Amino acid sequence: MFKFLIIAPYRGLKDLLEDMAEELPYEIHAEVGDLQQGLTIAKAAEQQKYDVIISRGGTAKLIRQHVRIPVIEIAVNGYDILRSLTFLKEYPGKVGIIGFPNIVNGVDTIAELLDMQVMKFVIHHEDQAASAVQQAKEQGVSLVIGDVITVATSENYGLKAILITSGREAILEVLERAKETVLSRLEKHQEMAFIKQLLNTMGQGVIGVHADGSIQFYNQTAAEIFGVSAEQAVRMKWGDFLTQAQISLEADRGEEFVQVVVGKAHYNKGLLIYGKPMADGGMNYTIYRKEDIRLLQQQFRRAEEDRFSPPASQFQHFVKTDFIKASYMDRAEQWSELADPIVIVGESGTGKRSLAEAMHNRSGYHKGPFVVLYADLTPSDQLGRLLFGSDSGESDENALVLRAEAGTLYIHNIEYVPLPSQRRLAAMLQASNRRGEGAYSFTPPFRLIVSTSDDLEEKVRANEFDRQLFTLLQPHMIHMPPLRSFIEDLDHLVFWYLAEMNRSLGKQVLGIKPDVMKLLKSYHWPGNMLELKRVLKVLIESSDGSFVTMQQAEPILASIFERPAPEGALRQLVGKDRTLEEIERDIIRIVLEQEGFNQSTTAKRLGINRTTLWRKLNQE
Numbered sequence: 001m002f003k004f005l006i007i008a009p010y011r012g013l014k015d016l017l018e019d020m021a022e023e024l025p026y027e028i029h030a031e032v033g034d035l036q037q038g039l040t041i042a043k044a045a046e047q048q049k050y051d052v053i054i055s056r057g058g059t060a061k062l063i064r065q066h067v068r069i070p071v072i073e074i075a076v077n078g079y080d081i082l083r084s085l086t087f088l089k090e091y092p093g094k095v096g097i098i099g100f101p102n103i104v105n106g107v108d109t110i111a112e113l114l115d116m117q118v119m120k121f122v123i124h125h126e127d128q129a130a131s132a133v134q135q136a137k138e139q140g141v142s143l144v145i146g147d148v149i150t151v152a153t154s155e156n157y158g159l160k161a162i163l164i165t166s167g168r169e170a171i172l173e174v175l176e177r178a179k180e181t182v183l184s185r186l187e188k189h190q191e192m193a194f195i196k197q198l199l200n201t202m203g204q205g206v207i208g209v210h211a212d213g214s215i216q217f218y219n220q221t222a223a224e225i226f227g228v229s230a231e232q233a234v235r236m237k238w239g240d241f242l243t244q245a246q247i248s249l250e251a252d253r254g255e256e257f258v259q260v261v262v263g264k265a266h267y268n269k270g271l272l273i274y275g276k277p278m279a280d281g282g283m284n285y286t287i288y289r290k291e292d293i294r295l296l297q298q299q300f301r302r303a304e305e306d307r308f309s310p311p312a313s314q315f316q317h318f319v320k321t322d323f324i325k326a327s328y329m330d331r332a333e334q335w336s337e338l339a340d341p342i343v344i345v346g347e348s349g350t351g352k353r354s355l356a357e358a359m360h361n362r363s364g365y366h367k368g369p370f371v372v373l374y375a376d377l378t379p380s381d382q383l384g385r386l387l388f389g390s391d392s393g394e395s396d397e398n399a400l401v402l403r404a405e406a407g408t409l410y411i412h413n414i415e416y417v418p419l420p421s422q423r424r425l426a427a428m429l430q431a432s433n434r435r436g437e438g439a440y441s442f443t444p445p446f447r448l449i450v451s452t453s454d455d456l457e458e459k460v461r462a463n464e465f466d467r468q469l470f471t472l473l474q475p476h477m478i479h480m481p482p483l484r485s486f487i488e489d490l491d492h493l494v495f496w497y498l499a500e501m502n503r504s505l506g507k508q509v510l511g512i513k514p515d516v517m518k519l520l521k522s523y524h525w526p527g528n529m530l531e532l533k534r535v536l537k538v539l540i541e542s543s544d545g546s547f548v549t550m551q552q553a554e555p556i557l558a559s560i561f562e563r564p565a566p567e568g569a570l571r572q573l574v575g576k577d578r579t580l581e582e583i584e585r586d587i588i589r590i591v592l593e594q595e596g597f598n599q600s601t602t603a604k605r606l607g608i609n610r611t612t613l614w615r616k617l618n619q620e
């Protein structure tokens with residue numbers, strides 16, 4: 001049976017409750033106590049396992065602030081006001097009601113029904129009671145009705161006052177609410193007990209720290225690891241717990257971080273604590289043992305990879321002119337869902353990687369990772385190990401063919417992969433081909449998409465590319481044409497890029513003047529779409545008006561199109577407000593464009609290695 005304590009701010013309420021208690025299915029105990037007095041009673045009752053405390057007005061509010069048991073407030077309702085006003089109907093003087101909005105606002109209707117005049121004085125805080133009483137007095141009110149606090153204040157100021165008492169209806173209503181509160185708390189407790197059970201079955205230690213810094217959850221595994229029982233740990237301050245369990249944490253990485261336990265007692269256990277901030281300001285710590293750590297590291301690395309190279313491209317992001325659709329886009333869309341390997345052939349910057357990403361996102365492998373290997377940027381003696389792992393014969397989780405499992409492995413410029421690795425790749429693909437029955441049961445562990453700017457057939461003939469791998473790739477070959485071969489589509493492409501860049505760069509460029517367009521069309525675009533994108537970006541960024549004019553475009557295009565630069569070009573490049581990084585980026589871009597977007601020769605000319613160049617390009 002539920003056990004309720006009622007702290008009545010006035011005597012009559014206690015009497016009424018005791019009257020009613022016998023018919024009610026609860027264990028009810030009532031005491032009289034207003035404000036501080038009520039609080040003292042409530043505090044003493046904390047030890048007596050009451051489910052709920054019920055009180056009224058300011059006393060209820062005060063108790064709620066200081067006691068852990070839930071406090072339910074008796075609301076003054078329409079019946080209570082009706083009773084009080086009916087009682088005052090024949091009163092000859094001016095009547096005023098003073099109180100919180102919930103009491104005062106319902107008065108109008110009832111007063112109108114009773115054909116009575118009642119002046120209203122709303123207060124929002126108890127401190128306002130005194131000035132409200134004074135105001136009422138000044139306006140000729142000779143009798144006040146209100147709550148305990150207003151009645152007491154009115155009497156202090158020499159005004160007659162009548163308390164709006166709570167009737168049976170208000171009591172029944174508050175008891176109902178108290179019952180619901182207990183039931184919902186019970187439900188929450190059961191839920192919590194279930195979660196605790198669940199946590200106790202976990203192999204990792206789990207410690208939940210509340211926003212106030214005290215431990216709220218603590219599972220069995222944590223107890224085993226640290227030798228501190230749940231009874232001791234729960235409610236302990238996190239800092240105190242760390243001291244007691246001899247843990248010192250380091251490597252705090254801010255928002256989401258890994259912390260390593262280096263405490264003496266645990267030094268050899270190889271423990272690792274992973275902390276994750278919770279939305280409510282608390283922290284959730286997971287404690288991993290040595291054997292779990294490898295798994296965790298793998299997860300972190302995966303997450304990191306995904307963060308750095310999310311396959312963002314989707315088919316709907318591409319501009320599709322009739323030419324683009326017919327020459328490769330339709331086919332690429334169709335082949336997306338196949339498991340077969342794909343080879344994308346095209347010059348630098350035509351969009352090979354973006355297309356591979358879009359195909360991955362449209363494929364059955366889209367939930368898996370999109371692992372990228374830039375074969376041309378990786379030293380060739382390391383490529384085999386990177387792809388298949390160390391030669392020790394043991395399975396190496398760092399091998400890209402394993403990391404790409406259930407996802408896509410994209411190898412950029414496959415012709416840079418040495419022949420033995422090409423053979424191994426071909427053998428792997430063939431093995432998955434044979435695994436099933438019949439020609440249509442090709443189920444490789446990952447989807448392979450490769451790109452090349454070379455003529456692979458030619459390379460096979462010259463014994464520079466593995467024939468087997470070529471045979472596997474050849475049926476699904478996509479040729480991405482160079483931009484100069486469909487230059488008549490430039491207006492269309494520019495239109496879409498302008499729209500996209502206006503949005504991302506916060507510009508309002510409506511178009512490019514015809515003479516500038518003509519110049520753009522006369523260029524041979526060795527860096528293809530990527531180069532077009534970069535050039536447009538520079539033009540749009542430097543534009544202040546609605547159109548890109550020749551006057552503004554000339555110096556920019558001159559440097560790109562290898563025309564003699566006008567005098568101010570260097571000054572513009574160095575610019576007054578430009579940072580060294582920005583200047584460096586532009587120089588790299590210019591040299592890259594001059595070198596036909598060939599990264600090797602660009603790196604050589606700039607005196608940096610290809611990896612550094614690649615990094616700098618990707619910082620853009």
Ligand SMILES: Nc1ncnc2c1ncn2[C@@H]1O[C@H](COP(=O)(O)OP(=O)(O)OP(=O)(O)O)[C@@H](O)[C@H]1O
Nearest residue numbers: 317318319347348349350351352353354355529530
């Ligand atoms: N039809 C198209 N519509 C819009 N953008 C396109 C289209 N084709 C290509 N692009 C864009 O051009 C850029 C090409 O870059 P991407 O890195 O994909 O080319 P790539 O061929 O892999 O280059 P590289 O071989 O030099 O690494 C991407 O930003 C891509 O979104």
